[in-house]
Amino acid sequence: MGKIITIANEKGGVGKTSLSVNLGAALSIRGQQVLVIDMDPQGNASYILSKNAHDEKPSMYEVLIDKNRKISSIVEETTTNGLSLAPGNLQLAGAEIQLIQTYGREFALKRSFTPDVIEAYDYVFIDTAPSLSLLTINSFVAADYILIPVFSDFLSLVGLNLLLDTINISQENLGSNVEVIGFVITKYDCRENISDETINLLKAKFGNLIYKEVIRVNVKLKEAPSKRQTIFQYDPVCIGARNYLALANEFLNRMNER
Amino acid sequence: MGKIITIANEKGGVGKTSLSVNLGAALSIRGQQVLVIDMDPQGNASYILSKNAHDEKPSMYEVLIDKNRKISSIVEETTTNGLSLAPGNLQLAGAEIQLIQTYGREFALKRSFTPDVIEAYDYVFIDTAPSLSLLTINSFVAADYILIPVFSDFLSLVGLNLLLDTINISQENLGSNVEVIGFVITKYDCRENISDETINLLKAKFGNLIYKEVIRVNVKLKEAPSKRQTIFQYDPVCIGARNYLALANEFLNRMNER
Ligand SMILES: Nc1ncnc2c1ncn2[C@@H]1O[C@H](COP(=O)(O)OP(=O)(O)OP(=O)(O)O)[C@@H](O)[C@H]1O
Ligand SMILES: Nc1ncnc2c1ncn2[C@@H]1O[C@H](COP(=O)(O)OP(=O)(O)OP(=O)(O)O)[C@@H](O)[C@H]1O
Ligand SMILES: [Mg+2]
């Protein structure tokens, strides 16, 4: 039975896509079957993982708007074994406006998770846009767990209360059982004091929810997306690749303890 | 007659707030009267500039929803002379849903720009959220110009076509005269090849629209927001402060040439 994990933080540029793509790839290297669903109209995860440009092909937009369209009909293989993609593109922004008028608008994504999808994968990661929009609410309601990436800078902490409040609303008003299972520091620079200050603030507030494995700042992680590659394809021995493998181990250990 | 400039890029974490706050402050140091309007529900610009927490006070939410509420009634002084703030907060996310059902929903912000506001300032900067939502469309329609911040990494280039298409739509469908006046590189790391690669790609595509002055990567720019300070208050002699002053000069020169 696959677990569905939404990667979310409305603060922009804090490593949501990097985490979805590279943790997904690291888990597939560890033998897990992983699906990445791109629910961000920017389509950055799709840009990195898709073998071909998909603006004309059906994507998550069709799945949300057409009840008869299954996720399995849009899933494509990536160049990483064991890692599949359900692409998103800018039409998703249109889905947002169309869904607002419908009944059960917050459940469109959950409705599309038929048993054939869930049983085919060990883990499903949902990459979200940097906003608490209806698409992101859909991703909260459809998920079992939420993983929150943060950069070790102060502004990425400021909005966490709003994020947690919105998750609470999904639980109370929409009957979702989704649970925050952790925070991942996706860019740590040991040379900067602000990094340690920020991490200490996070640990003081969220304790063991903060993953022990951090991803160090690493230019390779910035370069890999320009080649449309995961960190493992771009430079499998760099610190970024090793950090993501260690993170995958911690992730699996934490999941097994549940 | 003040010029209204929207700072926008749906890519998250590329320096929208940093540019709004620090270019605004640099211009006020150069003797200009500047207003920063926070149209991002995250309220990061308000967090940095506001003298007091404003979740309970009226903000841009009230201005958009209540036709009788003027911007001037919510404007507050900041601790920087010549720099004022029209705060935003998380209620703005509610304005998005409420506005969608109304006629002329894209013009709510433009309607609130009465002559008393425009004439009181030399420049009005509008900080936006990392999404092409109705609030951001409002910011396109209400503005004279758009300034686009980019980080020198590849993913912040991928979404630029979508941004420019959306600006086009505002011009064609909503009769807005808004014009993109430039791209600012808000974080340049001369030690990374990806930075030069990205800048060359931008210059090849957008030519002279790319501002010559770049903001170098500088940890002080990361630290200043945690103290709720502009870069000039935090460390007026650091490279970040000098870069923003040079940027303000180029900005004024370009504005005078128009
Ligand atoms: N550990 C790291 N070291 C250096 N750069 C990193 C690291 N992790 C991510 N990056 C880079 O930081 C930028 C932002 O990351 P990413 O795009 O994954 O964030 P995001 O939260 O998905 O952004 P958005 O809010 O736009 O969806 C990207 O260019 C990415 O390559
Ligand atoms: N030149 C720079 N050097 C180092 N850090 C920088 C620089 N410019 C901005 N930053 C930091 O990068 C982070 C992202 O910047 P900022 O929050 O201004 O981006 P944004 O586009 O407003 O984000 P969002 O999409 O969430 O609104 C902040 O922590 C900021 O302090
Ligand atoms: Mg992303």
Ligand SMILES: [Mg+2]
């Ligand atoms: Mg911002």
